[in-house]
Amino acid sequence: MFLEKLKSEGLAHLSYMIGDGMEAVVIDPRRDIQCYLDIAAREGVRITRIFETHRNEDYVIGSVELAERTGASIHHGHALDFGYGEDVREGDTFECGALRLRVLETPGHTPESISLVLTDSNQGETPVGVFTGDALFVGDVGRTDLLPGREREMAEALHASLFDKLLPLGDQTLLYPAHGAGSVCGENMADREFSTLGHERAHNPMLQITDREAFVKCKLGEQHYVPPYFKQMEHLNQCGAPLLHHLPRPLPLSADDVAKRQEAGACVVDLRSAEAFAGAHIPGSLALPLDLLPAYAGYLLDYDTDLLLVAENVGAVEDAIARLVRMDYTRIAGYLKGGLGAWETSGRRFGHVDAINADDLDARLQSGDAPLLLDVRKHTEFKAKRLRGATHVFLGHLPDRLDTLARDRRVVTFCGSGKRAIVAASLLKRDGFDDVANAFGSMAACEAIGCATLETADNA
Template sequence: MFLKKIKSEGLAHLSWIFGDGNEAFVVDPRRDCQVYVDIAASQGVHITRIFETHRNEDYVIGSLELSRLTGARIHHGAALDFGYGDSVTEGDTFECGALRLEILETPGHTPESISLVLRDSNQGDTPVGVFTGDALFIGDVGRTDLVSGREREMAEALYDTLFNKLLPLGDQTLIYPAHGAGSVCGENMASREFSTLGHERAHSPMLQVQDRERFVRKKMEEHHYQPRYFKKMEEYNLEGPPLLGPLPVPRPLSAGEVAKRTESGALLLDLRSPEAFASSFIPGSLSIPLDLLPAYGGYLLEYGRELVLLTDTQTELDLAVRHLIRMGFESIAGYAKGGLTAWQSSGRDYGSVDAIDAGALNARLEQGEEFTLLDVRKITEFRKVRLKGARHVFLGHLPDEIGQLDRNMPVVTFCGSGQRAIVAASILKAHGFEDVANAFGSMAACEALDCSMLDRSEA
């Protein structure tokens, strides 16, 4: 008998494989799914069933891909008409050796959400664990804003799911959610990825709100962003995404080939560090540091537009491909062979982004210099603390709101540490802004220095 967690970094997606005897079940598999086949082989079992806790919004589900490899049947909630697989309803049970899985219908995050209660028949009928999907996380509960016009209904449904279905399973029940900290599916998840219903009952902030109407109001007052790629994920995961097969292997492109591709409309995606991009970048390229790609690629990349990737190492290139494929971005034309060195050696133009430290930025603000301090953090961060005079535009919305900025005014981009700020700087540069500087360290540095221009008043 075994149970293993598979974590997809970046998206903070958690999927699960468990089994006993000769069989194994998988819950919410990712698209690059060979990992489950390998685990099953190592355990001497065969994957026979795949369960989806809901139609996922933030990554391409791997159920069809895994079913193609194993012949396993796919199951998901009956409240949505999926284009593939079989529907399950409350009370359905499935046996895997001595393990027994029971379906709970747990709407709230989405109408068709289900949870899977796990029992060990060797030790009675008490639940051992529950796969909660996006209904209940560790430290947080699911967002309820994804069905436009039905936000109150979904918040009410989530309350009923949590307090009337999941918590009654018992304090001993282990929680196996579909996401961990860093996911766009929740704001306040704990960094810890193990817990019980008893611990969450006692400590999770939203589970302390036991009054139903107050719970609903708090959920409806939450602010969540919805990356535009969510719509594509919903489409893929409803009808069934295109089968992928082996992961694509980007072809190497010379500096000349990179230039031709970008002149023909391809986007050069620079995945290097903020400092590397600021020092030297290929004009027109978009900077998204590799660890930010899962969080912001869905806002800033376009489906169908060819991508040329720029990384420092093969390992980074391989990880970038996985991140992109998991979000459904498959038009990868190749990678810039030789990186910036090859581009510079070809005699072609390259750009740079000025840097400004927190002390110098604070001094410019104190002196009343005229420039745009562009804060691209989330609105929840901005409301807590900001620099006086800062203008807020969330990074994911910057391409749509860039026309509201004065191109003739110097701009300093600002975030929590300088990482998101370099993304903003690259967008501004690509749109013809000339005088752009990046505030390396950004808010972290300003707070460390206790800058005089910090503003902690309610925004």
């Protein structure tokens, strides 16, 4: 027997493959499916079934792609009309050697959400683990705000799913959620990706709210962001995503090629670090450091625009392609061969972003000549602590708020560490803001040196 967890970095998506004997099943596969085929070859098994715990919103599920390659059947909850696969219902059981998966209908995150209870027939019917999709995470539970007008209904359903179906499986049951920390599908997930139902029962903050009405009130009070790309994911994951067969293979491009394509309307996406982008970049390019790409591409990139990538090396380009394809960004037209050095040696002009230290920023904010401090963190971060006088615009909403910002003042972009701030700075520079600086270190640096302008929710 084997069980493997596969993590898609950035999206913090967790998929699973379990097998015994000659068979294996995959739960919530990602779109780039080669990893599952490699495991099947290594273990000498055939993938016979694919399970989807729900219609995912934050990535393109790879079920259709994997089924086409393996002949496996696809199974998902019956409460949504999918354009592919087979419906399952409460109590349906599937065998994989001595392993058994039993379906629990666990609506709340979405109406069709299911969980899969894992047992080992060699050791009776006591659950070994449960694959909970987006119903229950390590340290949190699923969001219930994705169906406008039905938030209360979904919160009530999730409470029943958690307390009447999942927790009764027993404290010994291992927890296998579909996401880890950093996912947009939850706010307070633990960094740890392993737990048991018993541990969650004792320590998960949301599971301490056993009263249904109190639980519902808490869920209704949450404020989650809904990236615009969710609609694209929901459509593809309900109808079935087009087959890829392989990841895109973008062309290596010269500096002249990149310049011509950018002038024709392509978007240059710079994957390098915040510090590298600040030092030198292609004018008009968008800074999206590789580790931020999955979190903010869905807000800032257009599906109808060709993408040109700038990276430190080809490996980073390949990594970015996989992350983009998982979100259905397939119009990747090429990458700058030789990285930014090729642009610089071509004699073309390059841009830069000024940097400001935390102590200098703090002093300026206390003076009568303060810059416009633009804080682009999430609202929960800003509410908890901020610098006095800061203007808050969530990074994902910044493109629609640029016209509300004064262009006759220096703008200092600010976040938790300076990474998100460099993305904001690139958006401002691209839109014609001339005097832009990035607060490197941002909140982390301000806390480290004890900025006098630092405010918290308690003393604001």
